Amino acid sequence: MSSREGISEVNIQPANSASISLVRYQAQLLTALRTRDLNGFSQVLQQAAVNADGFCLELACRNADCTEFVKLLLQHGADPNTLNPVLQETPLHIAAELGYYETLQLLLHDARINVNAQNGSHQTALHIVVSKCGEVCDDDDVARYRQCVGLLLDWPSNVKEWTTGAADLQQPLDVNTVDWLGNTALHYAAQNKDQYTILTLLEHGSYIGSINHAGDMPISGIEPETLEIFFNTRLKMPSDESLLFKYDFLVPAVDLDSVLMKNNFLSEDRDDVMMKLSSPTPEMDPLVHINLSPKLRHLLLHPILSSFIQLKWQLTQKLYYYNVAFYVLFVFLLTFIVVQQYTYAHHEHTPSCSSSLTVCFFKIIAFFLLAICCFCLIVKLVFHLLISPVQYLCKWQNYPQIILTFLVIIFLFSAWGNALTAITLFVAWTHLLLLTGEHPAISVYFQLFKKVSCTFIKYLAWCSFLLVAFSLSFYALFHNSMTYISERNTSITLFHSPSSSLFTTTGMFVGGFETKFLPFDSDTGTSHIIFILFTFFINFVLISIFTGLAVSQVQKVQRKAELVRLRAKVNAVSDIERMLLGNPLHIHLRMRWLYLSRNAVIVSIVKSSVCMWLLCNWLRCFRNVHRRVILFPDSRYEHANILFPFGSRSKVTCNYTMDHKVLLQAASIVQEKHNETRQQFEYQAMLISCDERLKNIEASLVRSEALQQSVLQLLSSPKV
Known part of the structure; x- marks a missing residue:
């Protein structure tokens, strides 16, 4: 036992002494540090054991x-x-x-x-x-x-x-x-x-x-002023014949890999190719945010942003035209089927064998193509709702497409009547109006249409009280009066109820109703007085006001025509990016739901959206689609530059073109910066020169004072 205890003492003693020594030296370091003893601290550090x-x-x-x-x-x-x-x-x-x-x-x-x-x-x-x-x-x-x-x-x-x-x-x-x-x-x-x-x-x-x-x-x-100052620094003029546009701040920092690559979320035996997929982040996200901000919207006119928007539009405009062509085909197929259905029902009593077979053949083909188009619309709708539901549902222009998709499904697979057909055709052609109105060349007129419509609706909502007042007055005066219509050879009551009186008064307001049909009471002048007031306030005053409002809206839109075109390009390009790329950032944010919620429904929805995003991402990588919508797919910040020859409409290394007005505006900004820099240098040189002059004047004053003192001393000294 004694030998074992001795062995234990031999094994433990060095370790204890080493630990005690280390603790002692650490205590010395801390003591020297607390007392601010730099020499003692240095001596402790120089010991080899520490x-x-x-x-x-x-x-x-x-x-x-x-x-x-x-x-x-x-x-x-x-x-x-x-x-x-x-x-x-x-x-x-x-x-x-x-x-x-x-x-x-x-x-x-x-x-x-x-x-x-x-x-x-x-x-x-x-x-x-x-x-x-x-x-x-x-x-x-x-x-x-x-x-x-x-x-x-x-x-x-x-x-x-x-x-x-x-x-x-x-x-x-x-x-x-x-x-x-x-x-x-x-x-x-x-x-x-x-x-x-x-x-x-x-x-x-x-x-x-x-x-x-x-x-x-x-x-x-x-602040907009800060952004404008920074945007000016992104414009350079390497020579008198070229302009350098630096888009580094618009290029996403990295291509965000799917969160599935870091978290085993779907399965353990995933394909290695799927694991290596990387989806590029859309480049238009900052511009979309600027476009939606009234405070920053005017910055789209800056040449660094307007040039980037033009380059992106040149890159994606073919896809935009493909989308418009697809929807035009869809609307014409739907209209053709409806028209043929009503035409065949109208001429059903005198059918022709050859013509009916031809019409039926074309109708079957049109029905089949319409079903394919409807399936594509459903896939597009589901993709948008799974990838970015909030962004998609917050945009009111998407609701006509959602409504139209459901109406066409009902139209294809169930019985439909005249009312459903009328609503379907109206929504289809209205959505075609909205879709083509987003084109930059038409966007100014479409914006004018929206502005005037909204202004008239707001003003009519207030003026409707006046219309109701006159309609109720006409109802009280003419609800029992009959009006003879010579074209129909019949007599009708135009103001027999408040609702019919309101419709008749509205027709009188827009000018679609002749005053000769009004059954004026010849015994009293009340009806004549009310009609005169109606003519003055409605036909003269309101029409003049509406004309003035329309003119003012036209002038406002014309002053902002270039900004309207740029905003239309931003919306069109961002929609194409969102449709082809989705947005991996939204997938990344949605993945957090899995850790915040234990709801099986939420988990299944998120998993299905992620699987669909991966499938679309695989198709994009297979077809290399992202190169059709991303301006800098393989570059980093230092490479996100484009050099344009000043005074030309062609680019040095690519097939992109740039509006000469944008180049002139960029050149003027660069020249103004050069002038400001030169003025600063001249101002600094002037300050240095003034400082030197002041120093020389001070030295002269010192010498003058010294000379004056010496002269005073000579004068005050006793004469020999």
Whole structure:
């Protein structure tokens, strides 16, 4: 037993002494750090038995006057990426949160630093610094945090030499990293309304179309003036004969892979090809948001945005025409079948064998083609409802198509009467009007049609009280009077009920009713007086007002004609992108429902929508469809540039064309920027020249004073 105890003592004693020694040295480090004993701290670090402690580095980063301690710890091997297991943050997060510029600068000069390290909330140091810019109120603190933002964004180009660590540079800063809520640093800057930080982030590659888990874009919190200043920086003139358009801020940060690649959600034995699928994010999402915002809508006229819209329209206009042609075929097939049905029923008593067989043959073909078109409409409707139901249902132009789809299904597979046929034809041709009205060439007239219609409806809703007043007056006067209609050789009562009186009065208002049919009472002048008032207020006053309203709306639409055309292109291109690509971001957001809800119905709906999205994605990859709607399918920020020869309508490397007015507008902006820069240089040179003159004047004054003193001394000295 004694031997075993001796062996135990021999095995345990060195370990205990080592642990005691380590604890003692750590205590010495902490004591020197608390007392700010830099020499003692350095001597403890130089002992070979001690490794640099991550806890000491974290504690030093929490104090503004411990910059030299941080430097010593990094030089002696302390890991700048040490993660606190409780707080889930690194020294870089701590220095960023406290706004210690010198400490942050030391950490960033260590080549081992991971500037994209995330804390427990998946926030990087950039997230923390940008959010702090809006939380602090003191101007000095705001300036200090903004300096930290610039230090992070300029890394590693602002590092001339690595003071500590091996030259093993980590990945560069990703300004579009998202936290656990899906927010980028630009989201936090936009929430704080910090326009200076917003402009700084945009200039360093932040994507303005990032969508967080709440579905919000940072662009909603950016002022139009800030965006306009930034858009001006995206225009360059490398030479006098070329213009460079930089679309980096409109290109999505990455192609968002399906969440199924990270979460085993559908099955374990999925196809490897399906796992590698990547769906490109639509490029029109930021422009759609700008288009829907009354505050930002006018920015579509900026040449950097209008040129991008024109390029996208040139890329996708064939698909738009295919969609219009398909719907025109659908409407004509539906109209042909209805007309033939009524024609055959009208001439049923005198059928012709050859003609009836021909008509039946064409009718069968038309019915078959109509069924195929209806099936395509159903697939398109289901796809939209599964991929992006909220966006699809919030757009009122989609409801005629939904109603028409159900009406045609009833028309094809059930008995139908005159009322259902009339409603189906009316909805079909009305939707054709809406669809063709979205074309940019017709959009101005269609917008005029909508504006005038809405204005008249609003005004008529108020003026309807006057129409009701006159209709009830005519009902009280003429409800028992008979009117003889010579064309029909009969007498009728036009005002026998309030409803018929209202319809008759409305016909008199629009001019479709002759006044000779009014049974005026010759004994009293009441009916004549009321009719005179009706003629004055309705036929003269209201018609004049409606004419003036129409003219004013025409002038408003004409002033915004170019903006209306651009908005029509944005809507058309975004609809095509949504139809062909879906939106993987919405799939990503919908996947969260699976973890927030245990409802089997919701889970099945989400799974079916994801499976359909994967199937469509597979078809897109197989047919390479995304290259027909994505302008920069394979490029990153630095490649999202297009060079146009100034003064020409053709492009250098592609078949795209650009409106010469857009090029002239861009050139004027660039020239104005050059003039402003030159004026600033001239102003600075003038200030330097004035400063030098002031210094010369001050030197002359000093010499004059010295000379004056010497003269006074000579005068005051006694004469020899």
